[in-house]
Amino acid sequence: MIRVDGQGNGNSLIQVRGLSKAYSRGGEQIQVLQRLNLDVDKGDFVGFMGPSGSGKTTLLNLLGGLDVPTQGSITVAGDEITHMSGSKLTQWRARHVGFIFQMYNLIPVLTAFQNVELPLLLTKLSKSERRKHVETALSVVGLSDRMNHYPRQLSGGQEQRVAIARAIVADPTFLLCDEPTGDLDRKSADEIMSLINRLVKEYGKTVLMVTHDPVVAKQADLTLHLEKGLLVEGGQRQEVVAGGVA
Amino acid sequence: MRFRGLIFANLFRKKVRLVLTIGSFAVALFLFAFLAVVRSAFSRGAEVAGADRLITTNRIGLIQTLPISYQDRIAAIPGVKAVTQNHWFGGVYQDEKNFFVQFVIDPDNMRKVMNEFVVPDDQWANFLKDRQGAVVGVKTAERFGWKIGDRIPIKNSLYGPTKTWEFNLDGIYHNSRPGGDENQFWIQWKYFDENVPAFAKSTAGWYVLKLDNPDDAARVGKAIDTMFANSSAETKTETESAFAIGFIKQFGNIEFLIESIGVVVFFTLLLVTGNTMAISVRERISELGVLKAIGYSDRAVLFFVLAESLVIALIGGLVGLGLALLAVPLLGAKLNGLLPSLVLSPAILSLGLGVALIVGAVSGLLPGIGAMRMRVVNALRRV
Numbered sequence: 184m185i186r187v188d189g190q191g192n193g194n195s196l197i198q199v200r201g202l203s204k205a206y207s208r209g210g211e212q213i214q215v216l217q218r219l220n221l222d223v224d225k226g227d228f229v230g231f232m233g234p235s236g237s238g239k240t241t242l243l244n245l246l247g248g249l250d251v252p253t254q255g256s257i258t259v260a261g262d263e264i265t266h267m268s269g270s271k272l273t274q275w276r277a278r279h280v281g282f283i284f285q286m287y288n289l290i291p292v293l294t295a296f297q298n299v300e301l302p303l304l305l306t307k308l309s310k311s312e313r314r315k316h317v318e319t320a321l322s323v324v325g326l327s328d329r330m331n332h333y334p335r336q337l338s339g340g341q342e343q344r345v346a347i348a349r350a351i352v353a354d355p356t357f358l359l360c361d362e363p364t365g366d367l368d369r370k371s372a373d374e375i376m377s378l379i380n381r382l383v384k385e386y387g388k389t390v391l392m393v394t395h396d397p398v399v400a401k402q403a404d405l406t407l408h409l410e411k412g413l414l415v416e417g418g419q420r421q422e423v424v425a426g427g428v429a
Numbered sequence: 430m431r432f433r434g435l436i437f438a439n440l441f442r443k444k445v446r447l448v449l450t451i452g453s454f455a456v457a458l459f460l461f462a463f464l465a466v467v468r469s470a471f472s473r474g475a476e477v478a479g480a481d482r483l484i485t486t487n488r489i490g491l492i493q494t495l496p497i498s499y500q501d502r503i504a505a506i507p508g509v510k511a512v513t514q515n516h517w518f519g520g521v522y523q524d525e526k527n528f529f530v531q532f533v534i535d536p537d538n539m540r541k542v543m544n545e546f547v548v549p550d551d552q553w554a555n556f557l558k559d560r561q562g563a564v565v566g567v568k569t570a571e572r573f574g575w576k577i578g579d580r581i582p583i584k585n586s587l588y589g590p591t592k593t594w595e596f597n598l599d600g601i602y603h604n605s606r607p608g609g610d611e612n613q614f615w616i617q618w619k620y621f622d623e624n625v626p627a628f629a630k631s632t633a634g635w636y637v638l639k640l641d642n643p644d645d646a647a648r649v650g651k652a653i654d655t656m657f658a659n660s661s662a663e664t665k666t667e668t669e670s671a672f673a674i675g676f677i678k679q680f681g682n683i684e685f686l687i688e689s690i691g692v693v694v695f696f697t698l699l700l701v702t703g704n705t706m707a708i709s710v711r712e713r714i715s716e717l718g719v720l721k722a723i724g725y726s727d728r729a730v731l732f733f734v735l736a737e738s739l740v741i742a743l744i745g746g747l748v749g750l751g752l753a754l755l756a757v758p759l760l761g762a763k764l765n766g767l768l769p770s771l772v773l774s775p776a777i778l779s780l781g782l783g784v785a786l787i788v789g790a791v792s793g794l795l796p797g798i799g800a801m802r803m804r805v806v807n808a809l810r811r812v
Contacts, residue, residue, distance in 0.1 A: 250804075282719075282723060290716050302723050304431050348722070
């Protein structure tokens with residue numbers, strides 16, 4: 184169940200409480216996020232929409248432990264990440280977060296296989312175990328026959344699928360998608376969204392996605408809008424409970 | 430090493446740049462090895478000098494001679510075990526390009542004092558019996574294809590009108606000290622003395638003394654110089670090592686010159702490789718950001734950058750030193766004995782490789798620290 188009223192039962196996979204983020208630019212304080220609350224359960228698929236500069240990517244960066252909030256807390260699977268040291272946070276990201284970026288962000292000098300293997304190099308898995316995991320991830324995204332291709336030899340949609348395979352290969356707690364279809368044509372975008380939906384429905388993945396595209400956003404269980412640093416409900420599925428902004 | 434693939438893939442990202450950077454290291458290391466070999470050749474005399482030997486020369490300078498009568502007087506000083514004398518012959522074999530050192534020696538005492546030169550006894554016996562005899566170092570013998578029994582004509586114009594002296598090759602010596610000289614050509618003092626004009630008769634170029642105890646060097650040296658003070662040929666006595674260093678200094682401060690060139694070369698290399706690594710890191714800031722985002726630590730990112738620059742330094746260093754290993758013997762042959770044998774020793778190779786790795790580490794360190802400190806969100810914005 185997705186809630187934004189801060190009244191979750193405490194068992195949610197992701198709990199955000201009173202989250203604020205401000206930047207200082209040229210001596211001026213810019214408040215990007217203001218006292219947000221969010222509860223996301225395992226297997227939920229949340230979309231975030233909002234105009235440019237509304238704080239969507241900032242929220243995603245905070246949820247992924249890439250940035251630290253000015254105030255508030257984020258708890259994921261019982262771990263409060265807002266007070267973790269930099270090195271602990273790095274380890275936490277490796278274990279819990281799968282990132283999918285708009286520009287795919289594959290390493291161009293590595294093959295699809297090697298790109299997908301990158302998160303596993305940080306684990307204690309043996310070479311053969313790593314191979315098995317990578318092959319499985321690539322088969323989930325339908326690119327088993329492209330594992331030795333370099334990114335330049337793949338289409339945009341295929342690159343994004345490799346990026347998705349990289350995001351899921353270490354079986355993270357949740358996936359963060361920042362405009363995953365932003366650089367793709369409609370057909371490729373549909374393929375990517377159907378893949379992300381499969382990850383939610385078939386594999387029970389928890390997905391938090393930022394998008395500008397209403398068609399893409401519709402596929403989420405609930406779409407939340409960020410406006411002036413506040414989260415407001417914009418969901419379309421009745422079974423999802425969304426409270427007011429705290 | 431599970432990150433090997435990532436490191437090497439990044440290395441080969443820009444092949445031309447990689448080759449040029451490795452080439453910079455190779456050229457610098459080649460030059461380093463060459464300079465170190467020349468420096469070592471110049472200082473070889475001091476390095477291999479006997480701790481128990483003194484050299485007595487004319488106080489005015491090495492080209493001034495000393496009376497031969499000094500030999501017995503020096504030998505009588507307590508603490509002196511043996512005395513021998515040398516003279517510069519300064520002849521030319523066939524062509525001036527065929528330079529090698531020729532010394533007039535005192536065969537009766539030579540082996541008592543300079544026991545690092547090894548001549549087979551039968552050859553030495555023949556040399557002693559043969560007034561026109563000569564002994565040559567194995568390298569010079571190989572250089573000219575000489576063998577025992579050959580007649581060697583040497584043209585000389587230092588002692589009167591130019592004339593050709595002929596010698597019989599009776600022996601070939603080896604040097605028992607690693608890196609010791611094997612280029613000299615020795616002739617007998619008695620034959621020399623008989624054939625030089627009056628001004629050079631009964632003279633020695635310098636004396637070489639062997640001491641009973643090296644600790645007596647200062648006392649014996651002082652005693653010799655005091656003995657001949659206020660004479661027509663005052664002496665200057667010093668340890669063989671000090672003599673060798675003084676001899677090198679006649680050429681100028683070779684060591685300083687070589688070291689200065691070396692420092693400039695490596696500083697330039699540091700700037701070149703540092704700049705290359707900085708560009709290389711800057712080009713893939715977003716990729717490094719992605720690595721951090723998916724769980725690679727700051728230290729891992731620093732390690733990748735350092736590993737790349739160290740691999741470049743290692744390969745470039747090995748290539749440069751390998752080329753030097755091939756080139757130094759050829760260079761030695763071209764110098765025709767002008768310098769003592771050029772030896773690219775394991776110490777020089779290790780030092781060269783060590784310096785290359787230090788330059789590699791330093792050149793990778795600054796961009797590596799920059800990458801390490803880079804905030805992920807800033808790096809990802811650069812996509």
